[in-house]
Amino acid sequence: MAEIKIEKKKPIWPWILLLLVPSMFVVSWFLIIQNDEDGKVELVKTKDTEVLIDVRENNNIVGNYITFINSGANTMSLDHKHTSEAIIKLTDAVDAMADEVGYNVRVDIAKAKQLADEITVNALATTHADKIRSAADVLSTALQNMQQAKFPELSNEAANVKSTAAAINPQTLTLEQRDAVKSFFRKAADLLNKMN
């Protein structure tokens, strides 16, 4: 003879919870991820260097040098006072320009000032061209380094300064290569004018 027992159904809510809880975690996780993406600030690559050529520093010291070079100081006296003064003004201008744009040229400046002093003191020394060339090298290098760091658009101008400095022959008397020296000062003034 047959027998058929019955029993109470097992409650289904534990199974629902079992499925619901992980589902809620998954949904929450997706929502958190979604919110993170919504709130994420898009990183925009910006230049870490300001375009300084568009900024007019108008530094007076730099201005003084440019004015000095462009003020008809076409002569170069025998005692080389003018050359020395030009180098000193250029040295100060490079120093001031470096301060304006936050570039360290202290070592170069010190070396250039020392050379300018030597030129002033030994007006008749035949080694003047050596000193002028050395000072030109130091200052043109400082200008070029500053240009590469702060004024990438002025690479041609910086290269011109460097090449005119290199054109000064250290074995030739300064008075015999006025044009080369003047050219160096003018190119330096041109570069500084654009930087300033």
Place this chain on the structure above:
Amino acid sequence: MKDKNKNLYYLHELSDYKVADEYADVRDWEVIDADKRTIGKVDGLLVNKEADCVVYLDVEVDTSLIEADHETYATLANKGMHEFLNEDGENHLIIPIGMVTLDEDNKKVHTNQINYTTFAKTKRFKKGVDLERSYELMVLPHYFPDNKFDEEGTQDNHFYHRKEFNPPS
């Protein structure tokens, strides 16, 4: 059917109950009588909650069985049986679970103690009707004419402890 037996329910009415896992759910199984004839199919299970088991199979009978004896069932006066008049639409009857065996392989229910004629002349009811103890006491003596079903002792759930509802232990 005035005396509603509140301890007899269709299993599908009890949404929190089901056939126990180790037992067969015989709904829709074919019902075969002692003459190996099909009398219908199991349409529902009538359960007693206190006994936690099925006590009757609710069988939807074949139309052939209804046609076999559509009108009346003449009782034998000396057995105390009554005449049953089945009306149109009354096509369900109950079979005590203790009277059947299950062929689980072929999904068939066998009633080896009751023949086709007996089923044909059994009082039937319409599908889904709440069954009362009075109906049970009308049908059971028809199936078991030699058994005694007096009114006393048949009003509570203990009624389903009878052998008609339980397999021999």
